[in-house]
Amino acid sequence: MTQKKRILVTGGAGFLGSHLCERLLTLGCHVFCLDSFQTGRLENIAHLMGQDGFRFLKHDIVEPYDLRIHEIYNLACPASPVHYQADPIHTLKTSVYGSVNLLDLAARHRARILQASTSEVYGDPLQHPQPETYWGNVNPDGIRACYDEGKRCAETLFFDYRRRYGVDIKIARIFNTYGPRMDLDDGRVVSNFIVQALEHLPMTVYGDGRQTRSFCFVKDMIGGLIALMNSPADLTGPVNLGNPQEVTMLQLAQRILLLTNSRSHLEFRPLPQDDPIRRQPDITRARTTLGWRPRTNLNTGLRATIAYFRRLLEESTVIAQEPAALVDPSVRLVGRIIPLAEERRAATAREAAPKLPQSLA
Numbered sequence: 001m002t003q004k005k006r007i008l009v010t011g012g013a014g015f016l017g018s019h020l021c022e023r024l025l026t027l028g029c030h031v032f033c034l035d036s037f038q039t040g041r042l043e044n045i046a047h048l049m050g051q052d053g054f055r056f057l058k059h060d061i062v063e064p065y066d067l068r069i070h071e072i073y074n075l076a077c078p079a080s081p082v083h084y085q086a087d088p089i090h091t092l093k094t095s096v097y098g099s100v101n102l103l104d105l106a107a108r109h110r111a112r113i114l115q116a117s118t119s120e121v122y123g124d125p126l127q128h129p130q131p132e133t134y135w136g137n138v139n140p141d142g143i144r145a146c147y148d149e150g151k152r153c154a155e156t157l158f159f160d161y162r163r164r165y166g167v168d169i170k171i172a173r174i175f176n177t178y179g180p181r182m183d184l185d186d187g188r189v190v191s192n193f194i195v196q197a198l199e200h201l202p203m204t205v206y207g208d209g210r211q212t213r214s215f216c217f218v219k220d221m222i223g224g225l226i227a228l229m230n231s232p233a234d235l236t237g238p239v240n241l242g243n244p245q246e247v248t249m250l251q252l253a254q255r256i257l258l259l260t261n262s263r264s265h266l267e268f269r270p271l272p273q274d275d276p277i278r279r280q281p282d283i284t285r286a287r288t289t290l291g292w293r294p295r296t297n298l299n300t301g302l303r304a305t306i307a308y309f310r311r312l313l314e315e316s317t318v319i320a321q322e323p324a325a326l327v328d329p330s331v332r333l334v335g336r337i338i339p340l341a342e343e344r345r346a347a348t349a350r351e352a353a354p355k356l357p358q359s360l361a
């Protein structure tokens, strides 16, 4: 009998990680989902807990960990600016110490390891669209640097472990991705706008709203990550993964207003420091080497995401059930209480403002 592939997904209880775990299970893999619950949630993986071949491990990748494994997807790291700036030093440690720990693990078990890098390595790009050959324009001292520089350093570590120890590495540079299972309080633009629109609250546009992003639906992104992991060993990347359909934040807001039939109006707030003005992936490398390209257009993806948030907002309480035997004993499960719609409206209004330095406020 052939042995099932043993795959470690760090950050597996997060937005992307939970979708990845789900897809790998359907492919017949044995999935070890590791997460510290810093931004991830048990609800994201509760439906996987009872499944054959799924194990949850509560752990922070800043600390070493050992497990006999064939492949590692390293997704552990908060991705929303609000969350990664909340504890910038821990964010850096996650990318740097975390990568060292996982690369050591990969070297020890001769495992293949994929790093979830980011378009943020390009910073506020001076080249448009961004190909992998562009080295970027990052402010090393700014409030986004804990994330951007952490991810850049992680890429360096991956390549040095390959050069020095022959570790089998893959680097995916992920561009803005959205979809069901984003957290209500995630703070990123798609979830903010949808929740605000559904609640008929002001939609918070930062700056003049003319800055652009290119949004990829989660289903497409997961396909790209798996395709890269299963590509020939000499394809290390970096490989851009994203949807080149570029929109301004104003266009995004208008689209969401239309799709939700909302009475919200736009409210302009100061642009956070170092917020990139334009971002669009050049995905030629992914297309030609992986045969991958996104299939979901923005309207289709937004409709699915809106339906998800609508359901979430309608539920007053979500209590996930824990099949105790399958969970690491160190995991303490508490049901997450989502406040009633009225309370949420007040909370969202309070939380909507970006955390800005005094000089910009």
Ligand code: NAD
Binding pocket: 010, 011, 012, 013, 014, 015, 016, 017, 034, 035, 036, 037, 038, 039, 040, 041, 059, 060, 061, 062, 074, 075, 076, 077, 078, 079, 080, 094, 098, 116, 117, 118, 119, 173, 174, 175, 176, 177, 178
């Ligand atoms: P997310 O915040 O939903 O998920 C991150 C997960 O990592 C969470 O479950 C969190 O609890 C866990 N985590 C954070 N620090 C940890 C630590 N030190 N140890 C163990 N677990 C830890 O974010 P996401 O959108 O799912 O992003 C997943 C990965 O993809 C991240 O590495 C992110 O940098 C990268 N990425 C995402 C996007 C995007 O648009 N979603 C874009 C570029 C890169």
Ligand code: UDP
Binding pocket: 080, 081, 176, 187, 188, 189, 190, 192, 193, 204, 205, 206, 207, 211, 213, 249, 271, 272, 275, 276
């Ligand atoms: N943004 C916005 N309103 C919000 C949240 C974000 O206008 O409520 C803007 C933000 O300033 C940025 C873009 O939307 O220009 C994307 O922000 P996000 O935090 O989603 O991702 P990132 O900046 O990391 O690409």
